[in-house]
Amino acid sequence: MICPSCASEHTRRGGARIWGVYLLLIALAVPAVVVFHLPAGIVAAIVVVAVVLAHLVFNQQVCLDCGHQWKR
Ligand SMILES: [Zn+2]
Numbered sequence: 001m002i003c004p005s006c007a008s009e010h011t012r013r014g015g016a017r018i019w020g021v022y023l024l025l026i027a028l029a030v031p032a033v034v035v036f037h038l039p040a041g042i043v044a045a046i047v048v049v050a051v052v053l054a055h056l057v058f059n060q061q062v063c064l065d066c067g068h069q070w071k072r
Contacts, residue, residue: 011061013061017058018055021050021054058071059072
């Protein structure tokens with residue numbers, strides 16, 4: 001993937017919304033294990049599935065050089 005803004009090749013999947021999902025998942029997963037004593041393996045599996053789904057839904061790329069974010 002090449003950045004449409006500055007033509008840099010230093011891009012990766014991600015972006016602000018993906019990070020928001022990561023933070024939300026961590027914020028949910030930690031109390032689920034610590035407070036509600038749900039099995040950590042199951043919680044981890046749900047988190048992984050949710051991260052994959054988030055990438056499929058948002059499908060966002062971010063440029064590491066200029067910070068531009070766009071949808072693929
Ligand atoms: Zn760029």
